[in-house]
Amino acid sequence: MANIKQSMGELLRIDGAMCAALVDHNSGMILGQEGAGVDLELAAAGNTEVIRAKLKTMQSLGLQDSIEDMLITLGKQYHILRPSTHHVGLFIYLVLDKHRANLALARRKVQDIEGELVV
Numbered sequence: 001m002a003n004i005k006q007s008m009g010e011l012l013r014i015d016g017a018m019c020a021a022l023v024d025h026n027s028g029m030i031l032g033q034e035g036a037g038v039d040l041e042l043a044a045a046g047n048t049e050v051i052r053a054k055l056k057t058m059q060s061l062g063l064q065d066s067i068e069d070m071l072i073t074l075g076k077q078y079h080i081l082r083p084s085t086h087h088v089g090l091f092i093y094l095v096l097d098k099h100r101a102n103l104a105l106a107r108r109k110v111q112d113i114e115g116e117l118v119v
Contacts, residue, residue: 004032007117011094014109016101018077021093022117025051025083031090031119038095047081047093069107078103082110087119 002010004022011020012034019035021044028048033040054067072079078096092114096106 002113002116003118005034007092007113008032008034010113011092011110014094014096014101014106016078016097016099016106018095018097020095022119023048023091023093024089025091026089035095040093043079043095044093047079047091051081051083051091069110071103071107074098078106080107080110082114084114084117086115087117090119092117 008020008022011017017035018037019033019040021033021040022031023029023044024031025048028045030040030044050070054070058065067083069080069082076098078098078101080094080096082092084090084092092110094106094110
């Protein structure tokens, strides 16, 4: 079990990790963050809208399912958004350098960290 600060630190140990945040998708507020390279306040607010839009679409489609994670692939970065299964309304946001990161390992590590997170 790890607290928010420890969890964000663990995320930054992933190869290619640039920055990470734990975000409340009800308010768009950051509960914890580490790293640099992206304006996390702005990114948290924008990605809150991404999560909300997908949840709304799933509801409209009548899908009885949940989001495991979302991947946004940019030219130089990967952005991983992983809603918490244990803390409703929260998601982990991780930015990776695309040329240094192993995406499969990063997604697995984010899953592990999310499972151990204590808020």
